[in-house]
Amino acid sequence: MTTFVLSVLVSLATSFIAGDACNDVPSMTWGDACLNPETLRNGPDTAEVTVYARIAARLAKLKYESTIAAMDQTLAGGGSSLPGGEREAxxxxxxxxVGARGRMAGVADQLSGCDFTRARQDYLDAVSGITSCQSRLRSFKGSLPxxxxxxxxxxxxxxDLGALIVGR
Structure with missing residues (x-):
């Protein structure tokens, strides 16, 4: 992970803890919050689950932006040499x-405001978008897959973190 992303995580975790807690949301340790210790390594020792869910949503949004930039480079740099099917994919x-990024940004905003009315569907839409993209790139050569x-x-x-709050 880059130093920038780590500093963003520390900053986000600090600002989230300082905010008001949402009603009826459990707390957990950062170790319990993450399947991959790298993802939330700089989170607080114990916090409301929304803290971890927001950090993960915002980190996902940042990763999507990086992948979108790589897609732009692929389309601009080698786009004309890509076979039509790959360029279209x-x-x-x-x-x-772009849709998934908007959904994850929306999730982070909703969690910040303790408004969980659309969060579940936004998570599902983001998962669906990234899964659909993965299917389209199955035969693609290069780093994008x-x-x-x-x-x-x-x-x-x-x-998974969001599901602890909004359900599956």
Whole structure:
């Protein structure tokens, strides 16, 4: 993880803890909050689950932005040499990622406001978008499939944390 992302996580965790707690949301340790210790390594020792869910949602959004940039580079740099099906698949993935990024940003905002009315569907839509992109890139050569697979893992961590609050 880059130093920038780690500093963002520390900053986010600190600001979330200072905020008001949401009603009826359990607390947990950071070790319990994450399947992959790298994802939330700088989270607080114990906090309301929404803290971890927000951190994961915001980190997913940042990762999506990085992957979108890589897709833009692929389309601009090698786009003309890509076979038509691959160019179309990358373009469709980019659209799916833009949607997923908006959904995860929405989730983070909703969790910040203790408003969980749309969060469950937004999580599901983000998972669906990244999963659909992964299917489109199955035969694609290059680094994009690995990036999408890593993004899907992070998306599932975010979804699983959110499910503790909003259900599946």
């Amino acid at each position: 990358v373009g469709q993935c980019k659209d799916l990622y 690995a990036m999408v697979a890593a993004d899907l893992d992070l998306t599932m961590v975010a979804y």
